[in-house]
Amino acid sequence: MITLHSFPASFDCYSSSPFCTKVAMMLQLSGLAWQRQDLRNPEILAEMPHQKLPVLETPEGKIPDSETIRHWLEAQGAEFFPGLNATEKAHALAWIRMSEHHLQQLVVFARWGDDVIWPEVRDVFFAMVPAPLRDTVSAPVRERVLGGLDFQGMTRYSAAEVEARFEDDFTAIAAVVAEQPFLMGAQLSAADLSVAPFLQAVANMPFDRPLITRLAGDTVLMSYVARVMSAVPLPK
Numbered sequence: 001m002i003t004l005h006s007f008p009a010s011f012d013c014y015s016s017s018p019f020c021t022k023v024a025m026m027l028q029l030s031g032l033a034w035q036r037q038d039l040r041n042p043e044i045l046a047e048m049p050h051q052k053l054p055v056l057e058t059p060e061g062k063i064p065d066s067e068t069i070r071h072w073l074e075a076q077g078a079e080f081f082p083g084l085n086a087t088e089k090a091h092a093l094a095w096i097r098m099s100e101h102h103l104q105q106l107v108v109f110a111r112w113g114d115d116v117i118w119p120e121v122r123d124v125f126f127a128m129v130p131a132p133l134r135d136t137v138s139a140p141v142r143e144r145v146l147g148g149l150d151f152q153g154m155t156r157y158s159a160a161e162v163e164a165r166f167e168d169d170f171t172a173i174a175a176v177v178a179e180q181p182f183l184m185g186a187q188l189s190a191a192d193l194s195v196a197p198f199l200q201a202v203a204n205m206p207f208d209r210p211l212i213t214r215l216a217g218d219t220v221l222m223s224y225v226a227r228v229m230s231a232v233p234l235p236k
């Protein structure tokens with residue numbers, strides 16, 4: 001059976017990683033038999049091809065990266081762009097890249113970049129580490145994550161600039177899904193499987209912080225996320 005190596009659930013999301021949630025939804029849509037294997041020991045990551053998750057364990061070996069997994073599932077017959085022509089598929093790909101390379105930074109920034117909520121976030125993500133050791137164990141990981149955001153440039157913006165950047169994304173997505181059920185029209189596509197989990201990952205965080213409350217209070221975007229999630233129910 002195919003196994004999805006995933007990060008565990010957090011903040012009422014199927015996985016703490018929107019990339020893992022995306023792959024779970026693709027697997028569900030593919031109709032293949034699959035099972036979930038949650039990472040409980042961070043050292044197992046070192047055994048993964050990119051030292052990241054998701055990874056799909058298949059009869060052909062371990063496949064890392066949600067987009068490579070998408071291509072593998074498509075080669076097995078799955079269709080994630082139903083009824084779309086080449087131009088529409090190009091637009092869908094742009095949504096995928098927007099979410100996985102920009103909204104992804106929002107998720108990372110909201111979780112790891114906020115000193116006020118960090119102790120609570122740390123206790124969720126490092127729950128497998130005994131409480132007295134959590135700070136020591138998480139500190140170098142957080143430093144690496146924030147280093148990535150700094151290299152990319154996100155941490156060099158003011159708070160107002162960060163909010164404005166993501167406001168543009170929220171406005172763009174909402175403009176489309178206010179008019180139609182899914183990003184590419186009446187039918188769910190790969191674009192939704194990327195965008196919705198990233199929105200959900202931020203909105204589900206139970207903290208009163210500007211970007212989180214802004215997103216969680218957006219009825220158009222939250223109805224859209226709920227629509228996508230209920231279109232592909234995932235096993236608990």
Ligand SMILES: N[C@@H](CCC(=O)N[C@@H](CS)C(=O)NCC(=O)O)C(=O)O
Nearest residue numbers: 017018019051052053054065066067
């Ligand atoms: N491009 C990859 C991104 C996967 C990714 O960034 N996974 C993160 C979790 S959201 C991860 O495994 N991080 C662990 C690490 O970098 O140590 C994909 O599409 O699967």
